[in-house]
Each structure stands twice: as structure tokens, then as C-alpha cells.
Amino acid sequence: MSNEGRKELIVSAIENGTVIDHIPTHAVLQVMRILNLEQSPHQVLFGVNLESKKYGRKGIIKVRDKFFDSIEINKIALVAPTATLIEIRDFEVVSKKNVEIPDTVEGFVKCFNPRCITNHEEVPTRFKVVDKENLKLLCHYCEKITKKENIVFL
């Protein structure tokens, strides 16, 4: 495992920070948006269409001097369920873990129900994840379920 991690780092190693690896290549910009990296003061490097043994093509994001807490990082599980989170300190991989589907999803998924208040007024969306396997989101407001195939990111 750590060998594979090191090989990736050769591309542009960072001294301290976080590498988000194995992102589906089409989802890289969405992940950047969900983690608000566009506004980040940290140095951010990203790549798309990189080769991956596991997935053929993949995307990667490296954020220098930034460590995410799990609530923050699990937000990306909806768009990048295969992502791996690698923490680097002094050029060494100190931890490597997969993202997990969070219990709640706030602010970045649109409610599927056109009659929901969140689609009529400026109300930040809030969902409870009621089925992690099939990804079903229960809207805190209209109490309707948004299924995986209907998820649209704001």
C-alpha cells in the first residue's frame, strides 16, 4: 500500500498536506467545489485523466498544508465514492483511508422535489442519508427522498 502511495507522490510530492487520490476523473472539479478549494488559501494541485491500475483513468487533488476532518471529507463520497484520502507529513504517508458516505448532506445537493421549499426560496438544503448502499437522501424540509440517479449538485 505505502509503495503505491509513494509512487504517486513522485509526480509532485508535497511535504505536508493531503492527497485525494482515485477520484473519478470527471468528478475532480466537483470535488474541488464541494471542498471549497477554489476559495482556499492553500496551494492546490490537481490532475485529471491520470493512469490508474485500478480504474483505468483517475483524478487526483493535492492540497498543501491542509488536513481535512472526516465530516468535511466525507462530503465528497457522494461524487467520488472510490476516493482515497492520504495524509502526508514530512513527505511520508502517515495515513491512508477511504471516504465514507456521511450521515447528513448539507448545502450542496439539490432536492429532487420541485415542490420543495429549498427550490423556491433561499434555503440551504439538508438531507439525512437513509440508505448508504443505494444512496437515498431524505430531505429535512419536504421529507421526500432523492435517489442516487436523481442527485444534482448545487
Next chain:
Amino acid sequence: MKNRSLVSITDFTKDEYLRILELAQHFERNPIQKILEGYVVATLFFEPSTRTRLSFESAVNRLGGKVIGFSDASVSSTSKGESLADTIRTVSNYSDLIVMRHPIEGSARWASEVASVPIINAGDGANQHPTQCLLDLYTILQTQGTLDNLHVAFVGDLKYGRTVHSNVIALTHFNTTFHLVSPEELKLPSSVKMHIKEKQLEYYQYTDIQEVINKVDILYMTRIQRERFSDPMEYERVKNSYILTNSMLAGAKNNLRILHPLPRVNEIAYDVDANPKAYYFQQALNGVYVRQALIASILGLV
């Protein structure tokens, strides 16, 4: 329950509901009590619902409180483009409690988060209408002497009928056996059945109303609306099979009572009204007692 909003039937616990039903019995015996003197209740009806509004206003008036509000969004500043949040924040300043009806789903939850006073949801689109559910529970208790272990049939539009959804969810606390009668297109959604399954209760589905009449304690009728059908021919085909007539009740149990959230159109024939098993008008009256109990609890007056 003091200062808490009631937005969804899942907001309160079984014990809290039972307490409201118990209090409603007290208001049924003594409907006129001036415990709300000096209080102002706002009834904000962003869409018209005369029956529900009058029931709430009657409840407040009988308790000696004052009512402010509107019965149609066209007379409120919503028509000038004001947001719901702004309307609610403003009216919070003028009242001790807000009763609201709104066509948009989730609007009452949102209002409860921006209001500085408690909110009672009097219907938010197709989502929730918890006081209807409470008055239905009260009526079942009143007619059967218990809420436990009953056989309850729901008939008609089980897919879109929010009253049916709330009632099914609430009754899962009382070991109910559910008999669900609807056209194929309007069956109870799986999200509601999930609640029945979680409690490991029994439910049976039918398309023929006659199959359930003789075995249930409560027959809860609802309206089937033409616009719910994707195929108008299908509506024409089924519409008359969900009409209850007096002759169909010949073999029913003695304790059977027929409920309906009203207004009815043609799903209960007028010849049923004289049958002692017809109970829908008493059911509507119960709405006042239940709302008195709820308002008094939320304002901390009982």
C-alpha cells in the same frame, strides 16, 4: 411541549400525542375556558383552506384568545414578493403562536427555523398535516375506546393522500393491522410501508373495498382525484369502484365507524349519512378540541 413547533407527525413522541388526546377529552367536556386571554395567535393561510382555518380560529376563540392573519396569500405581502422567512419573522413579533398553511412542501419546517414563536403546521403542500392526524387518532379513540390492536382500513388515494400517510405512521405505535384498499396506480408508497415493516405489523392490500368492510373497526375513506391518474381512461374505469353505499355496510361489525377527512365528493353516498356508523361530521368537530389541547400545551397553559 411548551414552545415547541409541530411540523410533522414524527416530531412528537407517542406519549406526547397521548397527552394531547387526554387533554382534548378535557376540552370536549369544557370547551369554553378563557385561558388564552391576552394571547394572540396568527393564522397565516397562504392557500385557502376554510375548514382547517375555521377550526383553528374556533379553538382560539373558545379559549378567549385573539386571532390575526389572512386566509389567502393574495392579500398578504407575499403578493408583493416578500419571502416566507421575512413574513414569518415579522409575524413572530405580533403573535405568540403561528398556525400556517402553505402550498410548498417543507415550508412549515423552514418557518419553524426562522420564527421566534412556535409554528403549528396546518398543511404544507402534499407533505404533512399533523393536526388532521391528531384529530383522527382522537376520533378512533373516542369511537373504539382504545387505539390498540385495531383493524383499520384506508380506502382511496393512498399514494398522494398525506392524511393517510401520517395516520399510518402514527398508528404503527398502536399495533394496528392495516387494510389498504386502492387502485393499482394509487397504492401506499414504499416509504410509508417502511414504517409498518419496521414495527413488524401486518398489512394487506386490496383493490376491492367489499373485501374489507366486514372485518375492520375503522373504515377511513379518502377522495380519488382525477388529476392523479396518468391515464384518464383508468380513472373512469376505477372511480365508481371506490364509492361506499349504505347497502355495502349490511354485514359490518357493530363497532365499525366510517371516517373521512372531508370534503367528500362522491366517495361516500349520501344514504350512508343516516347510518350510525357514519362518523365524519363528529370527526370534524373533534378537530376543535384537539386544536385547543395542542395550542394550550404549546403555550404552556395546561
